[in-house]
């Protein structure tokens with residue numbers, strides 16, 4: 252069932268001043284085009300247990316596919332409860348160490364950067380050198396209401412150490428079968444985060460492509476920088492969701508400034524939003540041109556984001572130093588970083604004992620086994636210092 256987003260589209264358009272009509276038309280038209288694409292439906296396997304070929308073909312054609320109804324009600328409820336609990340422990344101010352009631356804040360004792368803040372309805376990355384300057388243009392920043400908070404939560408990195416429910420979603424057996432079909436049985440982890448876009452205040456992520464390391468590689472192809480799963484807790488709309496330029500993952504590094512010039516505005520022609528219901532999970536190629544506008548509508552969006560790479564894309568590669576310090580990813584480091592998946596699979600087994608658990612080929616080959624308990628949970632602290640950032 253499609254979400255009714257008309258009120259949010261109107262509210263969003265109203266914040267764009269003389270561009271209001273253009274924004275409204277863009278949102279409405281993009282939503283229509285998104286639903287017209289043939290890249291949406293449940294995860295399906297063929298008689299051999301392989302991911303259906305038409306899904307792989309559509310993913311290759313467009314660079315994304317919307318898997319519907321992947322996370323069920325109980326799993327979404329667990330994630331929402333964790334989100335609520337985490338938010339109570341957010342620091343009282345950006346990068347602070349204490350909560351508003353003076354307790355140690357989430358991640359206060361971590362070495363790695365976790366919670367990133369932004370100004371309400373801002374675009375903190377666009378037109379800056381952050382993330383190797385990949386967000387080439389600054390998006391329009393609508394004025395937030397006068398009672399909006401000064402800073403709003405934006406992205407939480409290393410999220411699996413803070414939420415058991417997100418950790419369990421990371422080990423969803425059907426999603427991991429998809430990862431295997433796209434990146435091979437020895438697929439490697441990338442990075443996990445939450446994108447938080449609260450209604451009326453959530454910040455933008457300007458247009459960009461994610462890859463960094465392999466654009467000029469002799470082996471360059473559409474899958475070399477991996478993909479992200481984007482699991483939607485509350486759904487995702489034209490107003491609050493990520494927009495993508497279908498097919499752009501095949502084109503190499505794109506001059507986004509030029510695209511914007513050619514489109515006559517930041518509303519890049521041919522782009523569509525990732526429209527999802529709660530529980531849907533998008534597989535999104537990291538090379539796609541994508542971005543999200545400030546959330547000036549009424550629906551919240553929280554994306555549980557987790558990505559995977561081909562092993563050949565990371566093994567022996569010098570990292571980009573964007574999600575973690577720059578280092579060479581040797582087999583031992585990849586094995587260490589993959590342990591999170593071992594714990595996630597065990598954590599999921601405890602919550603869903605009747606479900607057939609995913610068997611990760613590298614663990615089978617190395618006879619590695621894992622136990623999910625308090626010691627394991629403690630060991631996840633700062634696991635993201637070694638995200639495989641390419």
Ligand SMILES: O=C(O)CCC(=O)C(=O)O
Nearest residue numbers: 446456461479493543554
């Ligand atoms: O969720 C968003 O708004 C942006 C996501 C994104 O840019 C990414 O996952 O690379």
